[in-house]
Amino acid sequence: MKKRILIIGASGQIGTELTMYLRGIYGNHKVIASDIAEAADEVMKSGPFEILDAMDYDAIQDVVISYEITDVYLMAAMLSATAEKFPMKAWDLNMNSLFNVLNLAKEGKIDKIFWPSSIAVFGPTTPKQDTPQQTIMEPSTVYGISKQTGERWCEYYHNKYGVDVRSIRYPGLISYKTQPGGGTTDYAVDIYHKALKHNKYICFLNEETTLPMMFMDDAIRATVNVMLAAPEDVKIRNAYNLAAMSFNPQEITASIQKHIPDFKIEYNPDFRQEIADSWPQTIDDKAARKDWGWEHKVDLDEMTKIMLDNLKGEY
Numbered sequence: 001m002k003k004r005i006l007i008i009g010a011s012g013q014i015g016t017e018l019t020m021y022l023r024g025i026y027g028n029h030k031v032i033a034s035d036i037a038e039a040a041d042e043v044m045k046s047g048p049f050e051i052l053d054a055m056d057y058d059a060i061q062d063v064v065i066s067y068e069i070t071d072v073y074l075m076a077a078m079l080s081a082t083a084e085k086f087p088m089k090a091w092d093l094n095m096n097s098l099f100n101v102l103n104l105a106k107e108g109k110i111d112k113i114f115w116p117s118s119i120a121v122f123g124p125t126t127p128k129q130d131t132p133q134q135t136i137m138e139p140s141t142v143y144g145i146s147k148q149t150g151e152r153w154c155e156y157y158h159n160k161y162g163v164d165v166r167s168i169r170y171p172g173l174i175s176y177k178t179q180p181g182g183g184t185t186d187y188a189v190d191i192y193h194k195a196l197k198h199n200k201y202i203c204f205l206n207e208e209t210t211l212p213m214m215f216m217d218d219a220i221r222a223t224v225n226v227m228l229a230a231p232e233d234v235k236i237r238n239a240y241n242l243a244a245m246s247f248n249p250q251e252i253t254a255s256i257q258k259h260i261p262d263f264k265i266e267y268n269p270d271f272r273q274e275i276a277d278s279w280p281q282t283i284d285d286k287a288a289r290k291d292w293g294w295e296h297k298v299d300l301d302e303m304t305k306i307m308l309d310n311l312k313g314e315y
């Protein structure tokens with residue numbers, strides 16, 4: 001099988017784990033990692049790495065041609081909280097990087113694209129419970145507007161030019177291997193670190209803020225599985241709803257207290273509260289389950305155990 005994969009944004013939260021997972025499937029030298037900054041040691045040492053700016057079309061094209069790339073996973077993006085601080089930068093990065101890979105595919109230089117969307121495509125007027133695949137979408141954040149626009153462009157390139165682009169709407173992602181950067185759901189990673197380090201966490205969201213979340217292993221499996229699905233099974237070409245669990249800060253605290261009984265949380269909501277309040281609480285992901293067999297494996301208590309077991313050594 002002549003498959004060669006380029007990951008753009010391989011130093012980030014998802015990119016790091018995705019690179020290692022794909023290298024495990026396709027072989028180290030078939031998966032080229034790239035980012036504007038060097039990646040984690042395991043990524044740098046296990047296979048090819050290129051310094052690459054997701055906004056530089058010519059540079060991406062050079063890497064695509066020299067490594068004979070077939071599939072691109074575009075993981076570079078500015079997340080919700082940072083994007084509110086730098087709206088124009090976020091728009092430029094999130095949109096131009098997408099156009100770069102869509103246009104490479106349109107010109108026949110690559111075969112397939114994965115591009116991540118997010119629950120941020122939904123907004124305050126969207127039904128909050130069991131948010132359907134197709135529903136009102138009026139995102140109120142810069143990040144959400146860029147993801148919603150991106151979805152429309154993915155569908156357009158697929159319908160007009162036959163571009164094979166696949167996408168899922170990630171919920172908050174939680175991993176012990178990599179830290180997120182600049183998102184609204186980041187608290188759900190930080191809380192485990194602070195529980196082990198200080199026995200205490202000051203949360204930037206209030207106790208009742210329920211959000212959709214997922215353990216990273218499930219998210220990586222979903223990402224690779226939607227890319228492996230037969231083209232005719234990928235019926236949705238904007239982005240699939242994807243769900244695993246939903247919880248609020250109070251519930252994750254209770255889950256941690258099963259292992260660390262004297263762990264304490266305090267609440268000091270900041271500007272991220274408004275972002276979180278605009279997003280769904282639970283997601284209906286029937287379409288992903290039916291079209292390409294999506295199934296999540298990890299729930300909150302199992303995730304808490306995995307997180308604490310694996311982070312214990314660090315503190």
Ligand code: AKB
Binds near residue numbers: 117118119173182
């Ligand atoms: C964020 O919080 O910005 C991201 C997301 C839900 O897309 N984790």
